Amino acid sequence: MKLQKRAVTLALSAGIFALAATGCSEPKSEAPKVENNFEAVYNSISSDTLKQHTKILSSDEFEGRLPTTAGEKKTLDYLTEELSKVGFEPGNGDSFFQEVSLMQITAAPDMTLKMGENTYSYKENMVAGSKREVSEVNLADSDIVFLGYGVNAPEYEWNDYQDIDVKGKTVIVLVNDPGYASPEGELFQGSTMTYYGRWTYKYEEASRQGAEAVFIVHETAPASYGWSVVANSWSGPQYSLVTPDAGASRVAVEGWISREAAVKIFADAGLNFDEQKNYAAQGSYSVPLNMKASVTVKNDIEKSTSNNVFATLLGSERPDEHVIYTAHWDHLGKDESKEGDQIYNGAHDNATGTAAILAMAEAFSDLNNKPKRSVSMLIVTAEEQGLLGSKYYAENPIIPLDKTVANINMDAMNILGKTKDVAVVGMGKSDLESNLAKAVKRQGRVLTQEDSPGAGIYYRSDHFSFAKFGVPALYAKGGSDPIDEATADYRKRTNLVVRGCYHQVCDQFRENWDFGGVKEDTQMLFEVGYDIANSDEWPQWSASSEFQRK
Numbered sequence: 001m002k003l004q005k006r007a008v009t010l011a012l013s014a015g016i017f018a019l020a021a022t023g024c025s026e027p028k029s030e031a032p033k034v035e036n037n038f039e040a041v042y043n044s045i046s047s048d049t050l051k052q053h054t055k056i057l058s059s060d061e062f063e064g065r066l067p068t069t070a071g072e073k074k075t076l077d078y079l080t081e082e083l084s085k086v087g088f089e090p091g092n093g094d095s096f097f098q099e100v101s102l103m104q105i106t107a108a109p110d111m112t113l114k115m116g117e118n119t120y121s122y123k124e125n126m127v128a129g130s131k132r133e134v135s136e137v138n139l140a141d142s143d144i145v146f147l148g149y150g151v152n153a154p155e156y157e158w159n160d161y162q163d164i165d166v167k168g169k170t171v172i173v174l175v176n177d178p179g180y181a182s183p184e185g186e187l188f189q190g191s192t193m194t195y196y197g198r199w200t201y202k203y204e205e206a207s208r209q210g211a212e213a214v215f216i217v218h219e220t221a222p223a224s225y226g227w228s229v230v231a232n233s234w235s236g237p238q239y240s241l242v243t244p245d246a247g248a249s250r251v252a253v254e255g256w257i258s259r260e261a262a263v264k265i266f267a268d269a270g271l272n273f274d275e276q277k278n279y280a281a282q283g284s285y286s287v288p289l290n291m292k293a294s295v296t297v298k299n300d301i302e303k304s305t306s307n308n309v310f311a312t313l314l315g316s317e318r319p320d321e322h323v324i325y326t327a328h329w330d331h332l333g334k335d336e337s338k339e340g341d342q343i344y345n346g347a348h349d350n351a352t353g354t355a356a357i358l359a360m361a362e363a364f365s366d367l368n369n370k371p372k373r374s375v376s377m378l379i380v381t382a383e384e385q386g387l388l389g390s391k392y393y394a395e396n397p398i399i400p401l402d403k404t405v406a407n408i409n410m411d412a413m414n415i416l417g418k419t420k421d422v423a424v425v426g427m428g429k430s431d432l433e434s435n436l437a438k439a440v441k442r443q444g445r446v447l448t449q450e451d452s453p454g455a456g457i458y459y460r461s462d463h464f465s466f467a468k469f470g471v472p473a474l475y476a477k478g479g480s481d482p483i484d485e486a487t488a489d490y491r492k493r494t495n496l497v498v499r500g501c502y503h504q505v506c507d508q509f510r511e512n513w514d515f516g517g518v519k520e521d522t523q524m525l526f527e528v529g530y531d532i533a534n535s536d537e538w539p540q541w542s543a544s545s546e547f548q549r550k
Helices: 002-022 038-044 047-057 070-085 199-208 227-233 259-268 273-280 347-366 388-395 432-442 463-468 485-500 516-533
Strands: 097-107 112-115 118-121 126-129 136-146 170-174 213-218 237-241 253-258 287-313 318-328 373-380 404-409 421-424 446-449 473-478
Touching: 038 347, 038 516, 047 070, 047 347, 047 516, 070 287, 070 347, 097 126, 097 388, 118 259, 126 287, 170 199, 199 213, 213 259, 213 287, 237 388, 253 259, 253 287, 259 273, 259 287, 287 347, 287 388, 318 347, 318 388, 318 463, 318 516, 347 373, 347 516, 373 388, 373 516, 388 463, 404 463, 404 516, 421 432, 432 446, 432 473, 432 516, 463 473, 473 516
Parallel strands: 136 170, 170 213, 213 253, 318 373, 318 404, 404 473, 421 446
Antiparallel strands: 097 237, 097 287, 112 118, 112 287, 126 253, 136 287, 287 373, 421 473
């Protein structure tokens, strides 16, 4: 591509020199338009490039890419070198970096939760922690209230908080949203989870309402994961962003209780848990349990600094308007207590998405006609710790959010081979899907809904941080219908490894991985961003979405 550009430049220069040498006095004509080479650039996105970036980023040399470690330094050096090489410029003034202040809080595991006359053990049937920057949080004799799904959603005419003051109280809420109990779609969005079903929302809303503590009742089906995930994920070091108020605006205690614990707690209050669940699914609901909660959370606190990477290709006509691509560079680092392999290489999650961003940056740079709007690459830190890097960016944007036209996210790309379909995560949320449909049609594929809309995957990757602030955000990748029988056989074999190695040390680069699906999806999302960057239109949320531009 670069050779073609230089040839065009040399040819134009030679023509101008020839006219000057003849002393010709003919009227000046308009400079010839540079040929649009979109098709050539689109076709130049290669599996080999994507494979090579993935292999390097997930090598042992990068030590699992844990934030604030030597692995971060190596990762940032590689990313900025590659982005500079293809012509992207520092996007944060004269820097490629945006510092992100992180706080690591580790709760002492010797806690017990008392509700009524019974106590519940850490990790066995409860977990608890605090986002407040204090060495000890003491919840003592706090009144307990069951608050249904813990949802305040005016657009659905639903407010579990409407008939009760929860200030200073402990709230017990159900996981997921009311639509889960009404899969036919009578409530909320039926079996498709909304943000109101995510545990993050429940803690946030309870904080806004002034509660002192929140415990979510875990049940495997509506949560889409077992109790072991809760016990392992919410114990040990927990990361959050450093906040100006040192976490004072958060509830003092955030936790989970198992279903078994909930059944006993409700029985002690003279109530049937399943009966109360049914009431909670019929409309806004709250009921005092007439018992007290007590727990002491002791914190070990450590602060550190990590970095988002932000690089920009300035637009030719409206450089202040940006299309922002996201991927997360981080993974889980290494565990030196393990025997044998200690490095969580994170090849699939998310060296593949980071590789796609680098390949896409090269493609945009190779265009003869630069997009009218700017295109920026935001490669974020601490996604594995709860979308912290993208959350920090959305709260402290380098590009004003009212100048951010759209976000396109890439996370754990499709290494299972080419597909006939493209799965849209959170299908129907915005008209970005019309741009996506055009790009998919070029490839002879069709759009489908994600396999498990009830799992709330839309709320679990970095695009969600933009969506919360009203920026239309797209997350889509190859679906589940393989292109042919050979790919179907490969997919069955490889998917066992992909699923089994999620967040394990065996998520390593493999030479036999088929990057054909990664290539197709990268080309597809390149075209989506290209069209938006050259459009005068501003994508909008659908009327049924819970997000709107703020």
